[in-house]
Amino acid sequence: xxxxxAVKRVYEPPAKADGQRVLVDRLWxxxxxxxxxxxxxxxxxxxxxxxxxxxxGHEPERWAEFQKRYRAELDANxxxxxxxxxxLREGKVTLLYGAHDEAHNNAVALAAYLRDHA
Numbered sequence: 001x002x003x004x005x006a007v008k009r010v011y012e013p014p015a016k017a018d019g020q021r022v023l024v025d026r027l028w029x030x031x032x033x034x035x036x037x038x039x040x041x042x043x044x045x046x047x048x049x050x051x052x053x054x055x056x057g058h059e060p061e062r063w064a065e066f067q068k069r070y071r072a073e074l075d076a077n078x079x080x081x082x083x084x085x086x087x088l089r090e091g092k093v094t095l096l097y098g099a100h101d102e103a104h105n106n107a108v109a110l111a112a113y114l115r116d117h118a
Contacts, residue, residue, distance in 0.1 A: 058100070
């Protein structure tokens, strides 16, 4: 079963096409109210560990290693992954993140992980 997953910055306006909106950052994004975010869920437990997040520092040259380490964390985080998979079984889910880099962030890595483990 292929999951219908989208990835979007939390600063972009919500859209009906988003399906269920899930914030996957450990920290709440600056300048965004909970009302404006229109979240179905804030799943901070699925975010990379503080140690991994700080090590990565959104440095593109660390991207491949970040993905490898994050996938290992996700493999060990069965409860949070199962919770997200449950939402995906209900329909489209948009993974929201706060980072500036649209190509190198935990939501992109998480979406790839979920697609690979569908």
